[in-house]
Each structure stands twice: as structure tokens, then as C-alpha cells.
Amino acid sequence: MRRPIHRREFLGTTAAASLSTLAIGAAAARPPGPKRPIVVASANGLKAIEKAMEMVKQGRDPLDAAIEAVAIVEADPTDHSVGLGGLPNEDGVVELDAAVMHGPTHGGGSVASLRNILHPAAVARLVMKRTRHVLLVGEGALRFARAHGFPEINLLTEEARQIWLHWKETRDPDDDWVPPPPEAVAAFVPEYIRKRVTGTIHCSVLDTHGDLGCTTTTSGLSWKIPGRVGDSPILGAGLYLDNEVGSAGSTGVGEANLLNLSSHLVVEGMRAGKGPKDAVMDACKRIATTSVRDPKRRRPDGRTTFDVKFYAVSKDGTFFGGSIYPGGKMAVHDGDSAKLVDCEPLYDTK
Ligand code: GLY
Numbered sequence: 343m344r345r346p347i348h349r350r351e352f353l354g355t356t357a358a359a360s361l362s363t364l365a366i367g368a369a370a371a372r373p374p375g376p377k378r379p380i381v382v383a384s385a386n387g388l389k390a391i392e393k394a395m396e397m398v399k400q401g402r403d404p405l406d407a408a409i410e411a412v413a414i415v416e417a418d419p420t421d422h423s424v425g426l427g428g429l430p431n432e433d434g435v436v437e438l439d440a441a442v443m444h445g446p447t448h449g450g451g452s453v454a455s456l457r458n459i460l461h462p463a464a465v466a467r468l469v470m471k472r473t474r475h476v477l478l479v480g481e482g483a484l485r486f487a488r489a490h491g492f493p494e495i496n497l498l499t500e501e502a503r504q505i506w507l508h509w510k511e512t513r514d515p516d517d518d519w520v521p522p523p524p525e526a527v528a529a530f531v532p533e534y535i536r537k538r539v540t541g542t543i544h545c546s547v548l549d550t551h552g553d554l555g556c557t558t559t560t561s562g563l564s565w566k567i568p569g570r571v572g573d574s575p576i577l578g579a580g581l582y583l584d585n586e587v588g589s590a591g592s593t594g595v596g597e598a599n600l601l602n603l604s605s606h607l608v609v610e611g612m613r614a615g616k617g618p619k620d621a622v623m624d625a626c627k628r629i630a631t632t633s634v635r636d637p638k639r640r641r642p643d644g645r646t647t648f649d650v651k652f653y654a655v656s657k658d659g660t661f662f663g664g665s666i667y668p669g670g671k672m673a674v675h676d677g678d679s680a681k682l683v684d685c686e687p688l689y690d691t692k
Pocket of ligand 1: 571
């Protein structure tokens with residue numbers, strides 16, 4: 343498969359800017375504590391969670407660790423669901439959503455429909471730390487990021503543009519866009535056209551003091567209506583934590599989480615005494631029950647038209663990944679090694 347953008351090439355040109363912007367708003371390290379740290383993330387965070395674990399072992403803040411982990415994926419042009427290289431909206435413009443929550447202060451911040459900024463999760467941390475607000479959107483979020491010195495870049499990579507253009511040229515036989523000749527279609531395009539990209543990265547960190555931090559960052563649903571905001575920047579929907587209880591986040595089609603505030607539901611389930619497994623599976627059942635009341639979210643067999651996945655860790659370090667349909671994975675670092683584990687599905691067939 344041809345990849346017009348090469349990761350090493352890209353990292354060479356942007357690494358300096360990325361590192362400096364990630365330092366803005368980060369907390370000072372403290373001596374590591376005695377507890378076993380745990381990092382959980384969506385499957386695309388397998389490599390990134392090594393970074394988070396390394397940082398918490400050095401006594402760094404759990405949210406800062408989560409932000410630096412997801413920054414690796416935000417800067418990876420080969421991940422078409424997050425940051426640079428994310429698939430754009432229907433107009434061909436990449437719009438990012440991200441949020442953070444910090445356990446020790448119960449702080450939270452988020453940005454939505456943010457354009458041209460490589461690390462939206464780091465901007466969300468500044469909304470939390472350097473404003474009295476929680477959520478900034480669109481032009482206001484961009485101006486805020488600029489004010490803090492974040493450089494602007496074009497997030498639409500050549501590969502993402504080619505995928506988007508193919509979608510645009512083939513979506514409606516009655517419009518005036520003409521499909522490209524088959525020989526002009528790059529080999530990588532069809533796989534992204536067949537299935538709409540709904541990925542995202544979530545990362546929750548339990549540090550060596552038993553403190554929690556989490557973030558969710560995404561380019562959102564591919565080909566979305568411009569201005570569409572998903573669950574990722576909405577506290578309670580795409581992520582939630584309570585430092586006394588646990589942390590949870592989600593990936594997949596965000597509308598279901600907006601309609602059920604599912605990450606809050608998972609944390610509240612843990613507060614009520616459920617383990618992460620029961621709390622997550624109850625959230626999946628809730629979504630499966632409520633969503634199918636709307637015909638546009640219901641398949642002919644009565645199940646949901648979409649999937650969502652949850653990643654949760656409780657204050658005591660128990661973790662769990664669950665989903666509506668089978669096939670999902672969660673990345674986990676237990677302090678010894680990073681691995682992918684299966685998400686337990688609500689339904690055992692797709
Ligand atoms: N869960 C990401 C989105 O729906 O935008």
C-alpha cells in the first residue's frame with residue numbers, strides 16, 4: 343500500500359514545535375508514590391501508552407502523561423482518526439475535538455471544531471488551567487490556541503485529501519463530480535471509503551499516587567457536516583473521571599455517548615460499587631436499549647447501527663474494555679508491559 347506521507351519525514355519537520363507546545367501548561371514532577379500505575383487506551387494507543395507509563399514512573403502528573411501519550415498519535419499522519427492526517431469534514435477541512443480531565447483538581451477543559459492545531463488535547467489542558475471556562479469552540483478555540491503560541495499547520499495530509507476527494511467524487515451519481523478512472527485511485531483509498539472512520543484515541547492514567555488523569559482526542563467522524571461536534575470534547579460523554587472513583591472514556595460513534603452521557607454513567611456505576619466490567623457493560627446495555635428507539639440508529643434486527651467501545655480503570659487499578667459489537671481491543675500498560683486485550687462485547691456477533 344502506497345503511503346504518500348512518511349512518518350519519519352513528518353516527525354523531522356514538526357518535532358520541535360510539538361515538544362515545545364506540549365510543555366505549555368504541564369505540571370512539575372513530584373517524587374513517585376508507592377502504588378502500581380495503570381494506563382489504558384484505545385487500541386491505537388498501544389505504543390503511546392509506553393510514554394505515559396514512563397512519565398508516571400518519573401512522578402509526572404497523570405493528565406500530562408495522558409496528553410503526551412496521545413500527542414504521539416495526534417502527530418501520526420498514518421492514523422486517520424486523530425490530529426494530523428485525520429479525515430476531514432464534508433468540505434475537506436479537518437476539525438478536531440479534544441477534552442481532558444484532571445483527577446486531583448477535578449478540573450476539565452475541552453476544545454471543539456478546532457482547525458489547524460496539531461495538539462488539541464494540550465490546548466484543552468490550557469482551557470482548564472488558564473481560563474475560567476470549560477469548553478471553547480471553533481474560531482474562539484483557534485484564537486485561544488494562537489494566543490498561547492501554538493503554531494498553525496495544515497492538518498489535511500495528501501493521503502487524507504486523496505481519500506476525501508474520492509469520497510466526494512463517488513458519493514452521488516447525480517451530482518457534477520465525476521468519479522476518477524480506476525487506475526488513478528491510490529491503493530489505500532478503498533479501505534477508508536468502504537467503512538466510515540469513527541476512530542479516536544482515549545487514554546486514562548492512574549499514577550503511582552493513585553491519582554487519575556484522562557484525555558480523548560479525535561478528528562471525529564469522517565465526512566461530518568462542518569461544525570459537527572462529537573462526544574470526545576464533552577465531559578461525561580467521551581470521557582469522565584472522579585479521582586475518588588475511577589476514569590472512563592470512549593471511542594466509536596459519538597452521538598450515542600452524547601445521548602447517554604455514557605462515560606459519566608460508567609464512573610457513576612463504579613461509584614455505586616460496580617467493578618469497571620459491570621459499569622462498562624451496563625453502559626453498553628443502556629446505549630443498546632435507548633438508541634434503537636430512534637429508527638435511524640436501529641438495524642432491521644433491532645440492534646444498533648453503530649459500535650462504541652469503553653476503556654475504564656478504577657481507583658484500585660482494576661481495568662476493563664467493553665464494546666457493543668465484537669472485535670474491539672484495548673491497550674493496557676500494567677507497569678510491566680504494554681499489550682492489547684480484547685474488549686468484551688455486549689453482543690457476540692456483529
Ligand atoms: N467518538 C468520536 C466522534 O464521534 O467524534
